[in-house]
Amino acid sequence: MPTNELSVAVRAEDGVATMDLTGELDSSAEAALQAGYAEAAQSSPGVIVLNFAATDYINSTGIALIVGLLGQARSRGVEVRAHGLSAHYREIFEITRLADFMTIVDSENSALDGAERNEHA
Amino acid sequence: MTRLSNPFRRRRSRDHDATGAEAVPVVPQPVEVAAPEAPVDIAPNDPLLAYLQGASGAVGIEGLELDSPALAELRDAGVKLVVPLVSQGELIGVLNLGARLSEQEYSSDDRKLLDNLAAHAAPALRVGQLVREQEAEAATRQRFEQELEVARLIQQNFLPKELPELPGWSVSAFYRPAREVGGDFYDVIPLADGRVGLVVGDVTDKGVPAALVMSATRSVLRASAQRIIEPGAVLERVNEHLCPDMPEKMFVTCLYGVLDPQTGLLRFANAGHDVPYVKTAHGVGELRARGMPLGLMPGMAYEEKETTLEPGDSVLLHSDGIVEAHDPDREMFGFPRLKETVGSAPGGQKLIDRVLTDLERFTGPEAEQEDDITMVTLERSSGGERPVAHADGNVVAEFELPSEPGGEREAIARVASAVEGLGIEPIRLERLGTAVGEATMNAMEHGNEYRADRPVSIRILHDPDRLRVQVSDAGEGGELAAPEAPDLEAKLEGRQAPRGWGLMLIEKMVDEVRATGEGSGHTLELTLRLEGGTDADE
Numbered sequence: 001m002p003t004n005e006l007s008v009a010v011r012a013e014d015g016v017a018t019m020d021l022t023g024e025l026d027s028s029a030e031a032a033l034q035a036g037y038a039e040a041a042q043s044s045p046g047v048i049v050l051n052f053a054a055t056d057y058i059n060s061t062g063i064a065l066i067v068g069l070l071g072q073a074r075s076r077g078v079e080v081r082a083h084g085l086s087a088h089y090r091e092i093f094e095i096t097r098l099a100d101f102m103t104i105v106d107s108e109n110s111a112l113d114g115a116e117r118n119e120h121a
Numbered sequence: 122m123t124r125l126s127n128p129f130r131r132r133r134s135r136d137h138d139a140t141g142a143e144a145v146p147v148v149p150q151p152v153e154v155a156a157p158e159a160p161v162d163i164a165p166n167d168p169l170l171a172y173l174q175g176a177s178g179a180v181g182i183e184g185l186e187l188d189s190p191a192l193a194e195l196r197d198a199g200v201k202l203v204v205p206l207v208s209q210g211e212l213i214g215v216l217n218l219g220a221r222l223s224e225q226e227y228s229s230d231d232r233k234l235l236d237n238l239a240a241h242a243a244p245a246l247r248v249g250q251l252v253r254e255q256e257a258e259a260a261t262r263q264r265f266e267q268e269l270e271v272a273r274l275i276q277q278n279f280l281p282k283e284l285p286e287l288p289g290w291s292v293s294a295f296y297r298p299a300r301e302v303g304g305d306f307y308d309v310i311p312l313a314d315g316r317v318g319l320v321v322g323d324v325t326d327k328g329v330p331a332a333l334v335m336s337a338t339r340s341v342l343r344a345s346a347q348r349i350i351e352p353g354a355v356l357e358r359v360n361e362h363l364c365p366d367m368p369e370k371m372f373v374t375c376l377y378g379v380l381d382p383q384t385g386l387l388r389f390a391n392a393g394h395d396v397p398y399v400k401t402a403h404g405v406g407e408l409r410a411r412g413m414p415l416g417l418m419p420g421m422a423y424e425e426k427e428t429t430l431e432p433g434d435s436v437l438l439h440s441d442g443i444v445e446a447h448d449p450d451r452e453m454f455g456f457p458r459l460k461e462t463v464g465s466a467p468g469g470q471k472l473i474d475r476v477l478t479d480l481e482r483f484t485g486p487e488a489e490q491e492d493d494i495t496m497v498t499l500e501r502s503s504g505g506e507r508p509v510a511h512a513d514g515n516v517v518a519e520f521e522l523p524s525e526p527g528g529e530r531e532a533i534a535r536v537a538s539a540v541e542g543l544g545i546e547p548i549r550l551e552r553l554g555t556a557v558g559e560a561t562m563n564a565m566e567h568g569n570e571y572r573a574d575r576p577v578s579i580r581i582l583h584d585p586d587r588l589r590v591q592v593s594d595a596g597e598g599g600e601l602a603a604p605e606a607p608d609l610e611a612k613l614e615g616r617q618a619p620r621g622w623g624l625m626l627i628e629k630m631v632d633e634v635r636a637t638g639e640g641s642g643h644t645l646e647l648t649l650r651l652e653g654g655t656d657a658d659e
Contacts, residue, residue: 027526057530060559060622067612067619074613088551095629096622097609 004056005029008036012043022054025062033065037072048073050102053084063096070101083107161198161217163191174212178236179204181227202227204239208247216242268329272302275332279339285311287382292317293470295477295496304331304373305440305493306339310346315382318346318355321438321497322375322394322415330368338363338373338415352377353390353412353425360392360415360423367416374414376438385430385501386635390423395456397438398463399428405464408436428637429646433503435468442492443476446484454483468500517543517583521576524565532561532579536590539581543588545649553590553649556630559623560592560645568594568643586652587632593644 006029009020017040023029040048050066052058058066073080080102085093093099163170169189173180180203182195195203195217204216216239221227227235276298284292294307304324312318320342324331341362345355356377363373376397378389389397393414396407412423430436439459446454459476466475473496480494518539522528533554540550561577569575575595582589607625611617628634633648 024530059529059555059562060626061562061620063622063626064619067609071613071615071619086551087548088555091552092555092626095626096607101609101613 006032006055008032008039010036010039012040012045015046016049017041017043017045017047018049018051020051020054024057025055025065026057026059027061029062030065033069037069041072041076041078045078047079047081050080050082051084052082052086052089055084055089058089058092063092063098066098067096070098074101079103081105161191161194161200167191170212173203173205173215174207176205179227179232179239202232202235204235206239206243206246208243213243213247213250269300269302272327272329272332273298275329275336276302276306279336280306281309284309285317287317289502290380290382291469291498291500291502292319293473293496293498293500295473295494297490297494299327299442299490299492299494301327302332303327303442303493304335305442305495306335307438307495307497308339308343309497310343312346312350312379316350317380317382318352319378319380319438319497319499320375321397321440321495322373322392323440323493323495324373325371330371334363334367334371334373334416337366338375342375342377346377346379350379351390351425352379352388353410353423356390356392356412356415356423357421360413360421361419363416364419372414372416378408378438380430380499384635385432385434386427387430387436387499388425388427390425392421392423395439395441395444397436398460399430399434399436400463400468401431401434405460429635430499430501432501435472435498435500437463437468437472437476438497438499439476440493440495442490442494443480443496446480446491446494447488448483449485449488454480458483469498472496472498472500515583517581519578519580521578522561522565523573524569524571524575524577525573526565526571528565528577529558529561532577532592533558536579536581540583540588543583543651545588545651549649552630553588553647556627556634556647557590557592559627559630560590560647563623563645564592564594564643568596570596586650588649588651590647591644592647594642596642 004023006021006023006025009022011018011020019036019040021033021036025033037048050069070080081104082093082102083105084107085104090099090104093102093104167189168187169191172185172187172189182192182200182203185192198217199219200217201220202218204218205212206214206216216235218227218235221231280296281294284294292309294309296305296307298305304322304326306320306322306324308318308320310318310320320339322335322338324334324338326334338359341359342355345358345362349355349358356375359375373392374394375392376389376394377392378387378397380387387408389408389410390412391408391410392412396409399406399408408426408428410424410426413421437459444454444456444459448454458479462476462479463472466472476496477494518535520535522531536557537550537554540553545553557579561579564577565571569577577595578593580591580593582591605617605621607621608617612619627645627647631647632650633646635646635648637644637646
């Protein structure tokens with residue numbers, strides 16, 4: 001079965017770093033996700049947005065990687081948001097209570113809106 | 122009066138020592154004869170015995186020259202004439218006569234008279250001896266039979282009078298004690314929530330001692346089964362109770378299982394008892410679990426295993442009286458023959474009948490049963506009542522995958538395509554996919570350690586009200602470490618490793634998850650309910 005290793009593109013703008021996660025979020029994604037996070041953290045953002053719109057698979061190892069990333073971000077006081085999750089993965093984020101520690105929104109716009117509102121607040 | 126000493130007396134009296142001693146002193150008291158006062162013992166090696174045996178009639182002992190202590194004793198006692206009592210060529214006693222009161226010698230007429238008397242007295246005496254012997258034998262036999270009867274009564278009193286009715290199941294039992302009642306027992310115990318405890322056991326030893334230990338075991342087991350659900354823990358407790366008072370060299374083997382008739386889940390533990398057989402659509406398997414017999418040593422732990430009995434599956438619990446039965450050439454019936462019978466016969470009562478037929482054919486119809494024979498069969502109906510819906514659980518797909526990182530994606534894809542067209546909602550299919558993926562990952566990583574020679578096998582079963590996916594590893598069985606319940610806060614704060622979500626996801630994604638470990642390896646069965654199927658977690 002051809003695997004689709006994760007690639008991470010980082011866009012940093014106005015204190016928000018967006019990580020576009022394309023491919024599969026499993027054990028093979030660890031290095032790419034770490035590198036992406038390091039890149040996103042360079043801009044010292046207040047918010048990191050994880051864009052799952054092009055993520056086609058997340059397993060328990062992928063969840064563990066997100067937990068690791070979230071832990072790192074929280075220790076630096078960086079808020080993490082997520083969008084682009086399918087209904088199924090959104091349910092998984094709720095079951096694992098990841099949803100309690102990151103804001104999950106429907107679209108990138110709302111993710112950014114929120115960020116802007118936060119900045120203005 | 123002369124007494125033959127014990128070894129001699131026993132020659133015809135078998136094991137019953139009192140008999141001969143009392144039979145001999147039938148001594149007529151001829152007129153004019155002074156009887157010696159004390160009986161005289163003749164030792165078996167005393168030459169006098171051989172002499173008397175060969176004598177043709179009354180023997181005057183005065184002129185007799187034999188190196189015989191008994192002869193000397195007889196003379197001292199004033200015996201003059203010894204008349205052998207011979208029946209069927211065997212010396213069974215003697216008449217001893219002292220001197221005639223007239224102080225005359227015994228005449229040839231006297232001797233003839235005495236010989237004549239002896240010839241008539243000997244058979245009568247022999248008859249008397251035989252009657253006594255038989256009475257004594259009968260008394261011993263009666264004591265033995267009474268003891269057996271007591272053992273039988275105890276035994277039967279503690280066997281179930283009737284078996285519980287289980288809708289969708291048939292439970293049958295057979296118990297036939299050997300003549301010398303062994304310590305077999307069985308029990309079917311109704312438990313809370315409709316579950317049922319199944320017991321087959323065997324106490325070493327026979328007769329009343331075995332029956333008493335059996336009754337104690339059965340009582341403790343019944344009491345513990347009501348309080349504790351886990352069969353392993355029940356056996357542990359029974360062992361603790363039995364150990365202090367167990368007679369030396371006695372112990373109890375026992376198989377204890379708990380059946381949930383609703384799901385077919387049978388959890389069991391085994392204290393050194395013969396391994397039960399399970400017959401499924403895939404053949405005959407053994408329900409193995411490790412454990413020492415009860416009553417040997419305190420502090421024993423009993424491995425607990427489980428299996429799910431599908432409609433049509435049946436289980437045979439049995440005692441060693443079957444496999445250890447011998448044929449006329451002393452060959453044992455053995456486990457392979459029993460397994461073969463289980464494989465070729467239907468379950469339930471029919472299986473019991475078949476085992477008995479095969480066993481009789483093996484031992485020969487006249488053979489005495491060597492040990493108790495006990496069987497309990499459990500069969501899940503393949504039709505009728507609730508299992509109707511499950512009866513046609515078709516295997517939709519069955520395949521194996523090599524254990525390699527990322528291999529679970531293939532499992533998800535193949536399960537998805539196999540169940541396509543069954544009309545399952547897409548969101549539920551996605552959940553099933555995640556559960557299958559996680560179960561497969563666990564099997565590949567923990568069960569098979571990503572070894573190339575250990576594939577993961579997946580079986581998909583469908584019936585009208587449920588879909589089941591069985592994911593099996595090829596590991597060596599045994600317990601897999603139970604993961605710590607994931608706690609996100611702890612993970613975020615680094616107090617718990619970030620991983621460890623697999624099992625939680627599996628449990629939340631499907632309606633039912635069940636781990637089974639038949640033989641080697643582990644199987645995780647994931648069930649999606651199809652009728653009105655709401656998720657278990659909702």
